[in-house]
Amino acid sequence: MKTIEIYCDNLGRYIDVEGGATLQEIYEQVREEIDFTPICAHVNNKTEGMTYPVFMPKKIEFVDYKHPSGRRLYVRSLSLILVKAVHDIWPTRTLSIKHAVSRGYYCKFKDGETVSAEEVARVKQRMDEIVAAAMPLQRRSKLTADVIAEFEAKGNLHGAELLRSSEEVYTDYHQLDDIVDVTYGELAPDTSYISIYNLIAFQDGMLLLPPDFSGDATKACEPIEQKKMFRAFTDYIKFNRVLGVDDVPSLNRAATDKPRNVGMLITLAETLHEKAIGRIADQIAERYHEGGARVVLLAGPSSSGKTTTTKRLSVELLANLIRPQMISLDNYFVDREHTPKDENGDYDYESLYALDLELFNHDVQELIAGKEVALPTYDFATGRRVYKGNTMKLTEGSILLMEGIHGLNPELTAQIPDYQKFKVYVSALTTITIDDHNWIPTTDNRLLRRIVRDAKYRGTSALDTMRRWPSVRRGEEKWIFPYQENADAMFNSSLLFELAVMKEYAEPVLRQVPHNVPEYAEAYRLLKFLSYFKPIRAEQVPANSLLREFLGGSTFKY
Numbered sequence: 265m266k267t268i269e270i271y272c273d274n275l276g277r278y279i280d281v282e283g284g285a286t287l288q289e290i291y292e293q294v295r296e297e298i299d300f301t302p303i304c305a306h307v308n309n310k311t312e313g314m315t316y317p318v319f320m321p322k323k324i325e326f327v328d329y330k331h332p333s334g335r336r337l338y339v340r341s342l343s344l345i346l347v348k349a350v351h352d353i354w355p356t357r358t359l360s361i362k363h364a365v366s367r368g369y370y371c372k373f374k375d376g377e378t379v380s381a382e383e384v385a386r387v388k389q390r391m392d393e394i395v396a397a398a399m400p401l402q403r404r405s406k407l408t409a410d411v412i413a414e415f416e417a418k419g420n421l422h423g424a425e426l427l428r429s430s431e432e433v434y435t436d437y438h439q440l441d442d443i444v445d446v447t448y449g450e451l452a453p454d455t456s457y458i459s460i461y462n463l464i465a466f467q468d469g470m471l472l473l474p475p476d477f478s479g480d481a482t483k484a485c486e487p488i489e490q491k492k493m494f495r496a497f498t499d500y501i502k503f504n505r506v507l508g509v510d511d512v513p514s515l516n517r518a519a520t521d522k523p524r525n526v527g528m529l530i531t532l533a534e535t536l537h538e539k540a541i542g543r544i545a546d547q548i549a550e551r552y553h554e555g556g557a558r559v560v561l562l563a564g565p566s567s568s569g570k571t572t573t574t575k576r577l578s579v580e581l582l583a584n585l586i587r588p589q590m591i592s593l594d595n596y597f598v599d600r601e602h603t604p605k606d607e608n609g610d611y612d613y614e615s616l617y618a619l620d621l622e623l624f625n626h627d628v629q630e631l632i633a634g635k636e637v638a639l640p641t642y643d644f645a646t647g648r649r650v651y652k653g654n655t656m657k658l659t660e661g662s663i664l665l666m667e668g669i670h671g672l673n674p675e676l677t678a679q680i681p682d683y684q685k686f687k688v689y690v691s692a693l694t695t696i697t698i699d700d701h702n703w704i705p706t707t708d709n710r711l712l713r714r715i716v717r718d719a720k721y722r723g724t725s726a727l728d729t730m731r732r733w734p735s736v737r738r739g740e741e742k743w744i745f746p747y748q749e750n751a752d753a754m755f756n757s758s759l760l761f762e763l764a765v766m767k768e769y770a771e772p773v774l775r776q777v778p779h780n781v782p783e784y785a786e787a788y789r790l791l792k793f794l795s796y797f798k799p800i801r802a803e804q805v806p807a808n809s810l811l812r813e814f815l816g817g818s819t820f821k822y
Contacts, residue, residue, distance in 0.1 A: 267281070269321050270322050274325060274326050274523055286315050287312060287315070287324070287326075293548060297434040303327070307322050309779060337449060338458060338475070339369075340450075342458050342472065343472065345395065346391060346463070347359055348443045349387050349390035353386060358373065359373060366466070368473040369476070374700070384470050401451040401452055401455065404438070411427060411435045411437055415536070420700075422513065423444070426442050426446060434767070440455070444807060448792070448793065461475070471487055473724065493748055496693055498694060500756050510697070519798040526761075530804050534759070541577055544579050558658075559632070560588070562574055563669055563672045563744060565669075565749075566736050567717065568692050568709060570667050570711060572757075572810040573690045573755055573810065574665065586662070589662050593624070593638050593670070596620050596624045596649075597618055597619060597642045597649065600647025601649075603615075626679075631656060631664060639651075639655060670743060672747035687750055687752050690755045693706055695756070698796060711730075713814045715770055715774070716773065716814050759809070763794070765799075765800045765802050766815070767794045769802075774790055
């Protein structure tokens with residue numbers, strides 16, 4: 265092969281390589297100049313595995329397992345190793361990887377049998393053996409019809425069903441020894457790259473623990489207790505099972521079935537939301553009439569649907585003869601010069617200490633005591649808190665309702681007695697999976713919501729939204745997620761059908777992301793993800809749906 269010239273971002277210069285050389289071979293050529301072992305690379309801003317061959321001039325950036333692209337690849341590879349270990353021990357049983365919880369990934373057998381600690385230890389030992397053997401994680405490509413036949417022959421029936429809805433002539437898939445699977449992205453070159461993990465017994469299944477990417481990534485995550493979060497997931501999974509729609513293939517069948525059946529699926533999912541919010545309102549009313557719950561605090565990460573949840577909860581509270589009155593936390597920002605700054609030197613309005621906590625607690629205490637309070641307004645143009653004559657007084661049967669990212673942080677309302685507070689956590693806890701071994705990250709669901717909403721209402725491109733997303737996620741990790749379990753109630757704002765509806769809104773916006781920016785890798789990944797879904801028309805989504813907060817056409821004012 266002839267010599268070609270590529271640009272290596274890590275070195276900041278061009279290098280000559282042999283045409284057809286794999287990324288691994290190119291790395292070996294310059295390994296003395298790169299101080300980490302790459303697990304994948306960005307090739308023209310698209311994530312590729314280390315076995316990817318380069319035949320033409322490209323821009324290449326090697327990344328390790330700590331990089332966001334490397335993290336996803338690491339976890340995908342780790343999951344396939346788990347699937348392989350389970351198959352080796354119990355060839356006839358099917359493992360289902362359900363969702364993220366307690367800093368790991370909850371897995372259970374589809375036959376419903378509980379896994380003992382001894383069995384989990386046996387699986388972990390087999391995983392260790394697979395890793396030590398450095399088995400290749402091979403990427404293959406065949407006619408889709410042939411891949412379906414191979415999957416069926418090897419017992420991967422859900423993977424085969426997922427591919428039947430594909431419109432691709434050829435399909436890329438991965439093979440680990442006798443295991444074949446669609447992995448929704450690239451994998452490590454071989455199993456020896458995946459040496460940091462743990463597997464423990466958890467609930468009636470197992471918890472797969474990846475490296476602690478937010479802390480010491482040389483060690484596996486230590487699990488944390490998230491009983492309320494786990495129950496919120498479990499309740500929706502039971503609902504999905506009753507409907508017979510718990511993964512993308514079954515959702516695709518519903519999407520291509522008779523329109524009235526799709527309409528019934530949407531109606532049932534919306535009814536589940538309505539009942540869940542109604543139950544929360546009933547709990548608040550019961551506590552209110554017992555002398556507590558004078559302040560309702562809603563919190564949740566970005567694009568979790570907090571605003572619509574707050575509005576729908578207000579309606580349900582009115583139906584319980586309780587009148588909610590709203591206070592905006594934004595009006596309690598400190599003057600701009602006193603606002604904390606982030607690591608880049610920018611004002612950090614997501615910090616708890618960007619709020620005047622003393623004044624806020626004082627005003628809330630006065631309101632609970634039945635006094636009239638002068639409410640501030642924050643002028644974002646001047647960066648000053650001003651008073652414009654707005655006042656509030658809680659009358660008989662009234663309750664304070666507040667939405668904000670810090671609602672579950674006890675420091676926000678440190679001077680308010682616990683019995684006077686009712687805290688609600690809102691998040692889009694996605695409960696359908698792509699197939700048995702590929703779950704849908706809650707973060708992806710929320711990012712797609714935000715991309716659609718920002719493009720429609722704020723004139724913000726998908727590129728700009730994705731550029732801000734890492735900063736948003738850092739704020740969530742610091743100010744929201746540590747306090748989830750403080751909630752008195754959790755509301756899962758995800759809708760079973762929503763990704764099939766958002767598909768037609770998100771795809772055109774994602775396709776506008778230029779190929780010459782780093783964010784193209786993320787746009788390509790999300791487009792690949794959405795390609796698995798058959799579309800459902802938005803016209804069937806009711807006007808009071810939480811999804812309308814992002815799509816438009818809501819009966820609520822935002």
